[in-house]
Amino acid sequence: MTRNVLLNNVEHKDLRVITKRGAAYGDDVMFAVTFPSEFRNVQAHYPIVFQKSHDGRGFQPVALLGLRAGQNLFLKGDRWDAPYVPLAIERQPFLIGFDRDELMVHIDLDSPRVSQTEGEPVFLPYGGTTEFLERASSMLLAIHEGLQSNTAFTQVLLQHELLEPFALDIERPDGSQHRFAGFYTIHEERLAKLGGPALESLHQAGHLFGIYMAIASLSRLRDLIQRAQALGE
Known part of the structure; x- marks a missing residue:
């Protein structure tokens, strides 16, 4: 359950936010939504793949954190085992809301991160x-602008048929097999066959950099698999 309200310094003057990591704080998630302007930071630590939207018409890029639902292989007790935490995770329990078309900071009062006694204070005395x-607030603005750019980015990928489904057959330590599927990656062969005008158009629109960052990030799949195998999964 969530209870999102507009943040204000009267009703919420004593609120604090717990910044520790862990499943108890909702960090046990398989992926986090990301966006092209975050790809440079994300690709250094996490594979970037694409997930179909709920209506099946579009796609969104996500940073993979695990290989099954509810699994975050970067959680080590109460710490995050990577130098960079995706913004969609780090911004919790804050959200963007709107008031007369103006962006406003909201907070989920039901989040386990919200406290009166522990964590970082939200307001000064x-x-x-x-x-x-x-x-x-800066993170929320970056997320808002980034998510808006996702539509144009993924539409271009679809226009050039640059998304393809992929599957991984992973051998567990006990010898059994686990198939990881349901996501999409950049179709590198089709990308390589694009003509000069198409590539120039992608470059001018700022999409080519994001495409290559997503491709480069797939080298992190090996790390993800090794993390799972180290846990016996």
């Missing part, structure tokens, strides 16, 4: 915003 909240 006399009502001003803390550096912690200012950073959260």
Whole structure:
């Protein structure tokens, strides 16, 4: 359950946010939504793949954190075992809301990260915003702008038929097989066959960089598999 409300320094003057990591705080997720302007940071640690939208008409890029539902292979107790945490994870429990078309910071009061006694203060004693909240606001703006860019990015991929389904057959330590499927990657052969005008168009629109970042990120699949095997999965 969620209880999203507009954040304000009167009703929420004593709120704190727990920044520790762990399944108890909702970090046990298989993937996190990402966007092209975040790809440079994400690709260094996580595979970037594409997931079909709920209506089946579009796609969204995601950073893979695990190989099955509810699995986050980067959780090590109460810490995150990578230098970079995807913004869609790090921004919790804050969300973007709208008030008369103006972007406003909301907070999920039912989040296990929200506390009155533990964690980072959201407001200063006399009502001003803390550096912690200012950073959260910047993250939310980056996410909002990034998610808006996803539509154009994935539409171009579909236009050039650059998405293809992929599957991995993973051998578990006990010798059994696990098939990982349901996601899409960039079709590298079709990309290589695109003509000059198409590539120039992708470059001018700023999409070519994101495409190559997504391709480069697939080298992180091996790390993901090794993390799973180390756990006996």
